[in-house]
Amino acid sequence: MRILVADDEMMSRKLLLKTLERAGYEVTAVENGRLAAEQLCLPDGPRLALLDWVMPELDGPGVCREVRKTKHQSYVYMVLLTSKESKEDVVAGLESGADDYLIKPFDPEELKARLRTGLRILNLEDRLIEAREEMRFQATHDGLTSLWNRGVIMDLLGRELARSRREHVSTAILMCDLDHFKSVNDTYGHVTGDDVLKETAKRLLASVRSYDFVGRYGGEEFLIVLNNCKPAFAFARAEEICKAISQKPMPSSSGPIPITMSLGLLLSQEWGFRPVEELLHEADVALYAAKAAGRNCVKLASPTMPSLAPEPQEQEHIRMRR
Amino acid sequence: MPNAIIDLAELLARVENDHGLMRELLLIFKDEFPGHLQALRDAVDSMDGDRVTAEAHTLKGMLSNLAATSAADAAARLEQLGQNREISKFQEACSVFESVSKDLLLQLDACMAEVHG
Numbered sequence: 001m002r003i004l005v006a007d008d009e010m011m012s013r014k015l016l017l018k019t020l021e022r023a024g025y026e027v028t029a030v031e032n033g034r035l036a037a038e039q040l041c042l043p044d045g046p047r048l049a050l051l052d053w054v055m056p057e058l059d060g061p062g063v064c065r066e067v068r069k070t071k072h073q074s075y076v077y078m079v080l081l082t083s084k085e086s087k088e089d090v091v092a093g094l095e096s097g098a099d100d101y102l103i104k105p106f107d108p109e110e111l112k113a114r115l116r117t118g119l120r121i122l123n124l125e126d127r128l129i130e131a132r133e134e135m136r137f138q139a140t141h142d143g144l145t146s147l148w149n150r151g152v153i154m155d156l157l158g159r160e161l162a163r164s165r166r167e168h169v170s171t172a173i174l175m176c177d178l179d180h181f182k183s184v185n186d187t188y189g190h191v192t193g194d195d196v197l198k199e200t201a202k203r204l205l206a207s208v209r210s211y212d213f214v215g216r217y218g219g220e221e222f223l224i225v226l227n228n229c230k231p232a233f234a235f236a237r238a239e240e241i242c243k244a245i246s247q248k249p250m251p252s253s254s255g256p257i258p259i260t261m262s263l264g265l266l267l268s269q270e271w272g273f274r275p276v277e278e279l280l281h282e283a284d285v286a287l288y289a290a291k292a293a294g295r296n297c298v299k300l301a302s303p304t305m306p307s308l309a310p311e312p313q314e315q316e317h318i319r320m321r322r
Numbered sequence: 323m324p325n326a327i328i329d330l331a332e333l334l335a336r337v338e339n340d341h342g343l344m345r346e347l348l349l350i351f352k353d354e355f356p357g358h359l360q361a362l363r364d365a366v367d368s369m370d371g372d373r374v375t376a377e378a379h380t381l382k383g384m385l386s387n388l389a390a391t392s393a394a395d396a397a398a399r400l401e402q403l404g405q406n407r408e409i410s411k412f413q414e415a416c417s418v419f420e421s422v423s424k425d426l427l428l429q430l431d432a433c434m435a436e437v438h439g
Contacts, residue, residue: 015347
């Protein structure tokens, strides 16, 4: 654990440095409060600090106030070292944002015990942050595939379309659906079906750039958003994605299973200012065309192409057969 | 032999029985102390309360770390007088401090020899 020691008096600094190094800390020692505040306000600065009260440039309570003003991602646990023993001084020190104080000259065992208290607080904070991040991930990602979930991928698509309009570039929307997935579940069971979905997610992520978005749209449906994708290259990229799924059978708990995918492609620039839902519907129409054309292929949604879209009831029926 | 100013047992406990560290602290003290003592004397002679407070505070810290309690107390008294601007008492308190310091420096040499030995 890294710890910052700030003391203008050389003997105190040396004594603290050696005591803490012996206790296993990685120590940074500075001789005034200004340097201490700079170090502690760095995003990856030490999270434990021992601060002398009286120091040139900025005193210990001043350092505490500066650090607490900074919007830290992580909490900094600060202990004031003081020869001031009055209640008023202690209250003033703690009010400045210090977590604890220690009277000088310090006893090495007491010092280490107080720092262990600090470590417990910091560990608790780490666990809380971890739990918050886990909840944030669960709220935004699909539990099975770890791709963006439907709500998030729709949101990302909306934002990307707005950006592409502002910047006069094209966004490619790919509505993808695994072919005959129902028969995988029926033949091998749902565990194997889940294996296929997870492998599909892996392959889709490996097929796109780091700044493209891939989300699970529904059961075996995936939505891919290719940001700033030149129309001339979009179709070829969609075909590469199609091939990434079909070129090798997918490993599963029931052995390798050959899988293919049909894709409907839509280029935002060709469609003008249309709502997200409408564009998705058109991409879905193109996907339906790909299914109708024998599956395992890409079809482009074109505004000039007569819609092959079936009526909503029939669409639902087709979805069942996919 | 001067009165024992430094409590060697306490100093050793403070450095967790690390004789090398104790020697380093004694060397730092020996190097730094005369300058601060002179600065304190200058502040007292010029009746500068702020400087008396600051120098006495530094000396108090150094002496506390050295487990030299009586000398640290004498420095603390000067710090207090400086804070209260009791200028008329500076000279007397400083003389007391200098007297304790003289004994301390003699004992320091003996300590250094012991640590080296």
